[in-house]
Amino acid sequence: MALIPDERVDVVVIGSGMGGMTAARLLAEFGGKRVLMLEQHYTPGGMTHEFTREGRYHFGTGVHYLTAGPGPILNYLTDGRVQFHRLPDDFDVLHFPGFEFAVPASEAAFRARLKARFPHEADAVDRFFAAARKAARGLTARNLVSSAAPAIRAAGLPVIELLYPDTFRTIADVAARHFRDPALRAIVSARWGLFGPPPATSSFGGHAMIALQAFMGGATHPVGGPKALGRAILDGLERFGVVVRPRQRVHEITVEAGRATGVGVEDRATGSRYRVSAPCIVSAVGARNTASLLGPDHGASWERELAKLPKEVATILLFVGLDRSPARLGLDGANHWFMPDIDDDQGISRPLGEGILFVSFSSMNNPSARWHTVEVMQFVDPAIFRPWLGTEQGARPEDYSALKAQVTTRLIDRLDRQWPGFRAGVAFAELATPLSFMTYQNSVDGAFYGLATSAARLRSPIARCRTDVKGLYLSGQDAWGPGIEAAPWGGIMAANAALSWRQAGRMWRAIRSPPAPADPSAPWRGHMRVSQVEPLTPSARRIRFEPLRGGELPFRFRAGQYVKLELPIAGDMVERAYSISSAPGERHFFEITVKREEHGLGSTFLHRELAAGEALRLNAPLGDFTLDLQRDLGSGHLLLIAGGVGITPIVSMLAAAAHAGHRGRITLLASFRSEAEILFAEEIGAFAKRLPGLDAAIFVTAPEAAWQGPRARIDREALRPHVRDVVRVHLCGPAAMMQATIGALTELGVPRDAIHTEAFVSSRSRTTRIETAQVIALAAAAAGIDDFRIRLRGGADFACRPGQTILAAANAAHVPFGQSCGEGACGRCRARVLSGPFVTDGQALFSAEEIAAGHVLACQTLPKGDLQIAAPGAPDDADQRSPDASPSRTARRP
Template sequence: MEEFDVVVIGSGIGGMTAARLLAQFGGKRVLVLEQHYLLGGLTHEFSRAGRYHFGTGLHYMATGAGPFLDFMTDGRVQVHTLPDDFDVLHFPGFEFRIPSSAEAFRARLTETFPDEHAAIERFLAGTGRAAAGLTARNVLASFPAAVRAVGHPIVERLYPAAYRTLADEITRTFRDPRLRAVLAARWGLYGTPPATAAFGYHASVPLGFYRNGGGHPVGGPKEINTIIQQILRGYGVELRARQTVHRIATERGRVSGVDVEDTTTGRRYAVRARTVVSAAGVRNTYALLGDAVRPRWRRRLDALEPEPSAVMLFLGLDRSPAEFGVHGENHWCMPDLELAGFREPGEGTLYVSFASLNNPAARHHTVEVLELCDPAFIDEWRGTAEDDRPAGYRALKDRLTRRLLDRLAERWPGLRDTITVAELATPLTYETYQRSVRGAFYGLAATPGRLRSPLAGSRTPVKGLFVAGQDAWNPGVTAALAGGMMAAQAALRPAEMRTMWQTIRGPVVGPDGPWQGYLRVARIETLTPEISRIRLAPLDGGALPFTFLAGQYLKIDLPVAVEPIERSYSISSGPGETGFADIAVKREPDGLGSAYLHDELVAGQALRVSGPHGAFTWDPARDARPAGTLLLIAGGIGITPLLSVLAAAADAGHTGRIVLLAGARVVLFRDDIAALRERLPGLEVELFTGRRIGRDALRPYAAAVTRVHLCGPAPMMQDVLGHLTALGVPRDAVHTEAFVSERSRRTRRERAHAIALAADAGRFTVDVRGEDTAFGVLPGQTVLDGANAAGLGFAQSCGEGSCGTCRVVVLSGPSESDTRGMFSAAEIDAGWRLACQTLPTGDLTISRMS
């Protein structure tokens, strides 16, 4: 039996939102359980052919999604704006383009349908009131039952249009069937056809939420998912995938926990909690209550109209859709002007999204084609196993795929020839992976009946049980986020709720630590056949979103496979350049990352970056020893951070002596160095082309040096460190750089795991010589981790092995460590190690460096 304060069922954005709010403002211990093997609900992505990435539910967002989404992501999500005419409506014989401005939309409607000008004005004025009615109803749904019972009838009387059907509202207002069709067209944004959809949803979503255009998250929908998961873990929320909840347990009318199965191991277990938030949908939530569902609740559930589902065709292309005149706008292809219900699958309204054109980080082009439908057409195959569907089901999918491709070919001749991957999802797909009722795509149907139901909202009749997600607010991913907020509002105490809303409405507070996000490749310059300089700039111009010190580096995710690889590159431009950051990359033999940057990277592409990192820095404003010599020693591409140091010195008007010793087979950055010599009267440069920087070369500068910066290949750094020590240069005056990549982290994790598995002892003892101090280290822990756990004040900075601050001497005992060019050969022989990189394999005796 496990115990948590709150259990959240489902890791869609609604569930994750509720989890964060209850942890942050309620101080709760929160457990999130997800039945899928991927967290994130419809914000996760899948890949095909090792290169195409597809969103599963988020295809574009309204520009009005900003405030709530900014809060949930701490302002870290970057949004690419769709073209000004962001939705294009195609009807038989004519088309209509939706502009990214409410006023422009009004003007275009009037220009196109001048005879209906007065009706257009009345209609658009009324949409705001209908949307307000829907909001009032949804907010009330988060209040206790007594308040809802009184408030909901009042809302319906005050806002009757919100409860009328879309078809009714459109036909009573307009005469022109083309205008009716234009204004009703985008019902696919919430999934219920005009004949049965409540007008409040239409007024709120396509005519309200999207009134000022749309955008797409840079990096794809999974970027939102990734960021939110990082934030949740920061609040102590525990996230578990492959966990099927079989029952919501109750005691005397109150929720008491959940019964769960870990589908990876088959283990069954129970979790006790006084609060359960279900982001699995209203019908699934009541199904999990089992015998606790009372007859009147069952009748109300049965009275709700069936949920809509969808078929979706995912396409990977070998060329850009821009070749066919598409610029990133969405296309809606309507078969006629009718305001009826669903059609035969393949013959209804198609929504076509060219997501890769709106994601500057996308390497390969994709198309997503969505058609809302009644899920009944696959009823005969419901209950069959995913990997053993009958031949008739596969034949149906093939026919639907061909029909959808035929319709695309009619619109964009030649597009079909670019398709290399085509995969169709049906309601069974969503039922399998999303566990939604009959493959529901948008949750409960957006009908007047839903608005009148006491079960459609964040409250339930069971104390301590709340609903989050789409069914607690509106259909759609961003609306599901709002549904999570409603669930949290219902579960929090009044004072906690007030603090929550004050924080959400206040300025966004970004995360501590290095900046993370996307930068655009503004320029690629070939310096030599093996070395390129790459300029990274903000996506939309302006200043860099971070400042850096000379000598720091950036970590960059390189999309070379299904999952990106992380590589680190020094910034070569000076910190005074606020509009860009330059890096230089050497092609390494068999280097996956460098090969990608040299062979495949193109200007305009966005790369995910974090930074700045590193303590290999020099700040002229803080240099307390300007009279001494600043000695910069570079080997090969290791000159890049030293160029930044020189630029910082030049910008600061530094007049002290600076010596640059640079060794390489080919002299790099010759023009840059020449320009810096013009600005730095105290700069001396010696280039060692094709030869090593030996002790004799260092000897003339050793006596006067007060600070050394050394960067290059590990063997070269090891030799130079030995020479400097022999020449009497104080070790603390020498600063070295070593990058930390995900590969090096993974290697350390793998070694730590192997040590933990092989260890006979439960812990190792580390004695600190001369301090009468000892502490325990668990197998697989580093010396620094053990010291920190014991509360010892070990010197430390980065904790990753790049700064050298946590130097210790291992006097005796076995261990594994990564020196990474931080020490000379003599120092390594003397036992010098980095505490953050040293994994004991037995008892150790160490001494701390003074």
């Protein structure tokens, strides 16, 4: 990416965590601002980031569980595109010396369980939870008043503290005021690790809001892992034009005459520096980091205020990959907290590996996880790791590595004592320390919760969205509160302060409005569970998908449409498209039928690795290789032609026709290599009984001696008896078969625009195209050529980088071009090369004559020099029939 020496935008957002992404989205959407987001890490998304080890273990860095349901804020930011899996009702299990306590998913059940265990303090339990509800309201009031203008803040905060004193007291203080039993105090004070330091330091308001209120509806985990949150939010940012630039470290916030005017930035990839000017700066990297970016005139006052606050607690975090399910140890996905002392303020001071632990089993709560993982967190004083400050990742002293190895062993041994057999299942383990969080998250001393949740923080003039520098706003945890669900509120308040009152009003109305009902006919993206895998032939299997929680499908599909699956292959996600083969009238499941291809990544995974019970992310329904019996056919003759697994969308069409009681003439010609490979023979026989006009013929190209049917390919002579009075043809199969069939049909007088096609796309074709692109790029570079020129007759003239496809170049130049799948299957990007050298693939949608005339798919065509092209509808190409009047799709992806 070429960086402009002195760039100008409306808003710069520093950091791409939840608070930064929220502010960027709202300022772009409701303020119409040009927003640039700068992220020092190579991956945006903050603590929604995941990393992978050994190509199979996926670990979240900060999201272990969320409150029940996404809530209006997360639902808005993700556009309702993230699904959530509910943890067990007893979602947090507390382990103290000599006793355990399971926290249930409702306040009423929590109170009842405490009363049953401590009947002598039953009345105090009710009073305590009433105080917690009031303290949580007090924290909200404090945060809102702190976000207001200075005069309101100065007058309002003392009143808030007077009205809600428990909000500003410590957890330990409030617990002691209500209860005499030390065990009861320990239970209600536990789980402070959700937000900050232990009970003697943390304010009760934060504890009440998070541990005693927010989670009282239960807990959830995002399906697809934490990255599903970040990905959905980043997609929204892209839609509103936010530019997200990773590997950019902001080293300065410039202030002129008391107003923020821009930022100085270092491109970490190249080491170059540049400046971005903007009248609005939103810092989502925490108050301490922000103070370090301000010059001495403003930073010094910030540092004095920050010095008054207690230091934050950091963590070590052990990432464990298992070769077996934790369910074999009796675990059910609940989180476990281990307190070695009944007094948490003593427990946190214990040695590494022996202190307070939080253990989560994220993979058990993520239906899409294929390998099991465990995260083990101990809360520590970051001062322990000061001897290694200044050392670089990957080059730290041996004593640091030795310490990590010792602590790893100590933690695994400790969990093995709790759950015998745990150690035997450990296949991978890696320990992160506060230095790791400093490296990857730029956390001050490795504390990723931001400013400590103390009473001093609540009174501080720093912990708020508005700052004493005009045009500079804080977002994220330090502007509202700690945690993945509180940080967006910091972004909301920063946007609220930066927007005009009219813009802010629109923002609040949008956030509070219930989401619009989903259009069941629109494409839906999310996870579904594989409920059945059924072998049909030696090389083909049928796979059934159902909603994660059962019930009806979240979308409705038409016969001939397809689904795109995201498949976890070789540590990455690979998208592949497959036709839906089931009847469109079925509302509770859909099915695909996949043939195993020798070199096919997708089909190999689906045949060798996928099992019932697993969940995959998908996008459906897609494609226009569809048929409206009344509109498109009426009483006319329909000809359906399939080669091999190309029968999959065709059989769905037959099911739709049977369901509609269609009585018109339908001819089915299906070709297979051998008798053993014939698909849906029973279904076709059943359709013949329900469709009086159906005439079906099965062709076998390499039959056994006993085969009684046609023993040839579907060539022109085989087609000749069936083309009379044909109104519409649907054709699906391998490339060579489709090319020959299109040519034969046109020779037999079938109008070209009556032939509707869909093609197979091979992963080998994609690999060949990538290799060819590299050859073209190297040859152009050797010749000193930076760009080819593409001239669209009657339209634009645009540049094409050597190795780019025509479609990619058109999109980069913002030249309108028909497109859908982008992979050589649908035919929407068809074009005709009038002059110039090129190489192309994906010609299954054209006859030999059309190929000779220069017809290509823009997404599959690589220029080797300057080109002149025409797209359908261009004046010079009006007499050239397109290969398919309607878009089609990938029938099967090997």
